[in-house]
Amino acid sequence: MIDKGYVLTIARYNAWQNNQIVDIVKAMDEDALWRDHKAFFGSIMHTLNHILWADTLWMSRFCSDVDLPDVPGSESTNYMATRGEWQAARFRLDGRIRIWGETLSNLDLAGEMTWYSGGMQRDFTQPVALCITHMFNHQTHHRGQVHAMLTASGQSAPTTDIVFMPEDA
Template sequence: MINKGYVLLMARYNAWQNNQIMDIVKEMNEEDLRRDHGAFFGSIMNTLNHILWADTLWMSRFCSDVALPSVPGSESVNYMATIGEWQAARFRMDGRMRIWGETLSNLDLTGEMTWHSGGMNKEFTQPIAMCITHMFNHQTHHRGQVHAMLTSTNKRTPTTDIVFMPEDA
């Protein structure tokens, strides 16, 4: 289904997208970051927190050295209290994802994984490749919501097309 090249590409794309968003949101005032735009998680900050929370959760399932998020899923929108905390944690997580991708082999992407979903209070078993694809798809989906919220505040928006990602991203 997927191979190491896909994981590396998506980890690179994830970091590139998040770096562009960081450059925009670090200049925004608190009111704009926390304004409810009617998106699924309401605000830009809430959505960025949810993405980071979910990435941390999935990476804790893929990597034994990544700790579970410090808050339950119902509190994912409050994962980091400030944009500065979010930036630091996002930078670390993006780096961890890239290192993880480098360490994978194609064989690591085969088979199934089993985990307990606290949100659904149920155990799941799915192909690991599908779980990895889900993690990257989830990021992209919610970053699209951030893009729409940035547009609604008349902020510049990041380039999101993967085909335009710089080689050094």
């Protein structure tokens, strides 16, 4: 299904996308970041928090040195209280995702994994490769919502086309 090269490319893409968003949200005022846009999670910051929370959750399943988020899924939109906290946590996690990708082998992508879903209140077993693909797809899906909210706020939204990702991203 996927190989290590895919994971490395998408981990780079994730960091590139998040770095572009950081640059935009750093310049925005607080009201604009928390304004309800009637999107699935409401505001830009609520959506960014949800993405970070979900990435942390999945990475805690993939890596023993990543702790579970300290808030339940029902509070994912408030995972970080401030833009600065979110930015620092996002930077650290994106680095961890890239290191994790670099240490994977294609063999690590085979087989299944089992985890307990607090949201669904039951155990799940799925192919590891599918779970990794899901984590990256989830990021991209919700960053698309952030892109739309940034545009609606009059911001210049980031370039999202993976084919235009710089080599040094």
